[in-house]
Amino acid sequence: MRTAVIIVAAGRGTRMGGEIPKQWQLLAGKPVLAHTVAAFAGMQVLMVIHPEDRDRAAALGVPVVEGGATRDASVRAGLAALEGTGVEAVLIHDGARPLVSCGLIDRLIAALDRHDGAAPALAVTDALWRGTEGRVSGTLDRTGLYRAQTPQAFRLAPILAAHRAHPGGAADDVEVARAAGLDVVIVEGDESNLKLTYPGDFARAEAILRGRTMDVRLGNGYDVHAFCEGDHVWLCGVKLPHGKGLLGHSDADVGMHALTDAIYGAMAEGDIGRHFPPSDPQWKGAASHIFLSHAIALARSRGFDLGNCDVTLVCERPKIGPHALEMQAEIARIMAVEAGRVSVKATTSERLGFTGREEGIAAIATATLVRA
Numbered sequence: 379m380r381t382a383v384i385i386v387a388a389g390r391g392t393r394m395g396g397e398i399p400k401q402w403q404l405l406a407g408k409p410v411l412a413h414t415v416a417a418f419a420g421m422q423v424l425m426v427i428h429p430e431d432r433d434r435a436a437a438l439g440v441p442v443v444e445g446g447a448t449r450d451a452s453v454r455a456g457l458a459a460l461e462g463t464g465v466e467a468v469l470i471h472d473g474a475r476p477l478v479s480c481g482l483i484d485r486l487i488a489a490l491d492r493h494d495g496a497a498p499a500l501a502v503t504d505a506l507w508r509g510t511e512g513r514v515s516g517t518l519d520r521t522g523l524y525r526a527q528t529p530q531a532f533r534l535a536p537i538l539a540a541h542r543a544h545p546g547g548a549a550d551d552v553e554v555a556r557a558a559g560l561d562v563v564i565v566e567g568d569e570s571n572l573k574l575t576y577p578g579d580f581a582r583a584e585a586i587l588r589g590r591t592m593d594v595r596l597g598n599g600y601d602v603h604a605f606c607e608g609d610h611v612w613l614c615g616v617k618l619p620h621g622k623g624l625l626g627h628s629d630a631d632v633g634m635h636a637l638t639d640a641i642y643g644a645m646a647e648g649d650i651g652r653h654f655p656p657s658d659p660q661w662k663g664a665a666s667h668i669f670l671s672h673a674i675a676l677a678r679s680r681g682f683d684l685g686n687c688d689v690t691l692v693c694e695r696p697k698i699g700p701h702a703l704e705m706q707a708e709i710a711r712i713m714a715v716e717a718g719r720v721s722v723k724a725t726t727s728e729r730l731g732f733t734g735r736e737e738g739i740a741a742i743a744t745a746t747l748v749r750a
Contacts, residue, residue: 379466379467379487379490379491380422380464380465380466380467381421381422381465381466381467381468381469381487382421382422382423382424382460382463382465382467382468382469382534383418383421383422383423383424383468383469383471383529384424384425384426384453384456384457384460384468384469384470384471385411385414385415385418385423385424385425385426385440385471385472385473386426386445386449386452386453386456386470386471386472386473387401387411387414387425387426387427387428387431387435387445387473387474388426388427388428388431388444388445388446388449388452389401389428389449389452389473389474390428399428399431400474400574400575401414401473401474401574402431402434403580405476405574405580405583405584405587406583406584406587406588409434409438410473410474410476410574411425411435411438411473411476412438413476413477413587414471414473414474414475414476414478415438415440415681416680416681416749417476417477417478417479417480417483417681418469418471418478418483419679419680419681419749420680421469421483422465423440423441424440424441424442424443424456424459424460425438425440425441425442425443425473426442426443426444426445426452426453426455426456427442427443427444427445428444428445429444439679443455443456443459448546448547449550450541450544450546450547450548450551450554451546453470453541453551454538454541454542456470457534457537457538457541458538460534461534461538465534466533466534467487467490467531467532467533467534468531468532468533468534468537469483469486469487469529469530469531470528470529470530470531470532470537470551471528471529471530472528472573474573474574474575475527475528475571475572475573475574476574476583477568477570477571477572477583477586477587478528478529478568478571479568479570479571481568482498482529482565482566482567482568482571483529485498485565485566486498486529486530486531486565487531489531489563489565490531490532490533492563493561493562493563494532494533494536494555494560494561494562495530495531495532495533495536495537495551495552495555495560495561495562495563496530496531496532496562496563496564496565497526497527497528497530497531497550497551497552497562497563497564497565498526498527498528498529498530498564498565498566498567498568498571499524499525499526499527499564499565499567500524500525500527500566500567500568500569501523501524501525502520502523502524502525503520504520505517505520506518506519506520506523524564525567526550526552527567527568527571527573528550530550530551530552530562532551532555532560536555536558536560537551537554537555537560539558540554540555540557540558540560541554543557543558544557544558570586572586592748592749593682593748593749594685594746594747594748594749595644595645595682595746595747595748595749596644596744596745596746596747597639597640597641597642597643597644597645597744597745597747598639598640598643598742598743598744599635599636599637599638599639599640599641599642599643599649599741599742599743599744599745600636600639600740600741600742600743601632601633601635601636601639601740601741602632602732602738602739602740602741603624603625603626603630603632603635603738603739604624604625604732604737604738605622605623605624605625605736605737605738605739606622606623606624606625607622607623608620608622608623608624609621609623610623611623611624611630611696611739612624612629612630612631612634612666613631613632613633613691613696613698613701613705613739614631614633614634614637614689614691614705614706614708614709614722615631615634615666615667615705615708615709615712616701616704616705616708618696618701619696620695620696624738624739627656627661627662627663628654628661628662628663628664628665628666628669629663629664629665629666631666632691632739632740632741633689633691633705633722633741633743634666634667634669634670634709635650635666635669635741636689636741636742636743637670637687637689637709637741637743637745638650638666638669638670638672638673639743640687640743640744640745641670641673641674641676641677641684641687641745641747642673642676643745644677644682644745644746644747645676645677645680645682645747647673647676650669653669653672653673654668654669654672667712670709670712670713671712671713674712674713674714677747680749681749682747682748682749683747683748683749684713684715684719684745684746684747684748685719685746685747685748686719686720686721686745686746687709687713687719687720687721687743687744687745687746688721688723688743688744688745689705689709689720689721689722689723689741689742689743690723690724690725690741690742690743691722691723691724691725691739691740691741692724692725692726692727692733692739692740692741692742693724693726693733693736693738693739693740694726694727694729694733694734694736695736697724698722698723698724699724702722702723702724705722706720706721706722709722
């Protein structure tokens with residue numbers, strides 16, 4: 379079932395205070411919405427924004443639509459934008475909830491196999507009071523009461539129809555769904571999935587982010603190119619004079635190819651051939667920085683940063699040592715990371731095998747991706 383995510387971020391968040399809306403304020407050095415978008419890495423995301431926030435939203439790299447004067451109007455705009463796109467189910471999420479977990483997302487999607495809708499909630503465990511003029515005026519039975527969270531999950535067509543039929547003013551999408559007679563099942567929520575409402579919530583959210591286990595991915599890449607006629611080779615983005623060239627569909631930069639595959643591998647995204655098929659003539663003779671730039675951009679779109687990478691070139695000639703620092707700097711420039719995160723080195727095969735016979739060059743690469 380093709381599922382999309384609508385992140386509702388058109389509100390102004392006046393209770394939070396500050397010069398800009400809370401969803402654009404910094405949390406652990408990034409806008410709140412950057413964390414929210416990253417939580418849905420790998421999914422189709424549509425963000426509903428206020429017209430004044432278009433410039434801010436552009437930096438997040440996801441499609442946007444303009445919202446309405448109320449939350450339900452904004453949700454309706456997002457749902458309408460997905461109509462006719464092939465999306466079958468939708469997760470509707472508050473932009474000010476940046477700590478949603480993968481486990482919660484999986485529980486919601488699984489529940490849609492059996493129900494019209496699903497929403498996360500936590501049972502109320504504290505005593506409930508009524509208050510009048512600052513004094514306790516009564517108590518309430520907490521049996522069967524829950525604290526609602528988002529994302530709230532629905533099949534697209536029924537929830538869109540429900541929103542179009544609703545008069546407005548609903549507290550959330552579950553209220554809209556129930557008014558239309560849809561069955562909504564409760565799934566277990568997360569205590570850490572808090573909604574940023576007051577200034578103190580930012581401190582709580584940062585503490586949760588610091589305490590979370592980092593998602594660390596390791597990928598390996600290996601590539602080989604044979605020598606052919608020519609007067610230079612490209613290695614790790616640097617053109618080296620040589621008595622031969624390297625044979626390949628692109629520029630045959632064996633080091634950059636191995637590193638690109640390592641980054642794809644860390645994300646379980648296959649290899650260069652999946653993203654840039656050699657059967658496609660547009661990649662004939664292409665510069666390999668195109669492939670590496672795509673791989674690192676894909677990683678960042680999923681919330682990952684490069685921890686470090688290590689490339690080893692295996693050849694007798696050309697000699698790599700005199701050029702290693704230049705290669706290191708070029709790879710760092712392409713990936714927009716500090717040079718200290720990039721290692722380029724070389725070894726020979728002691729005259730053994732195809733590299734020892736100077737029939738070609740091999741490269742081995744390792745890349746670490748980290749998502750906090």
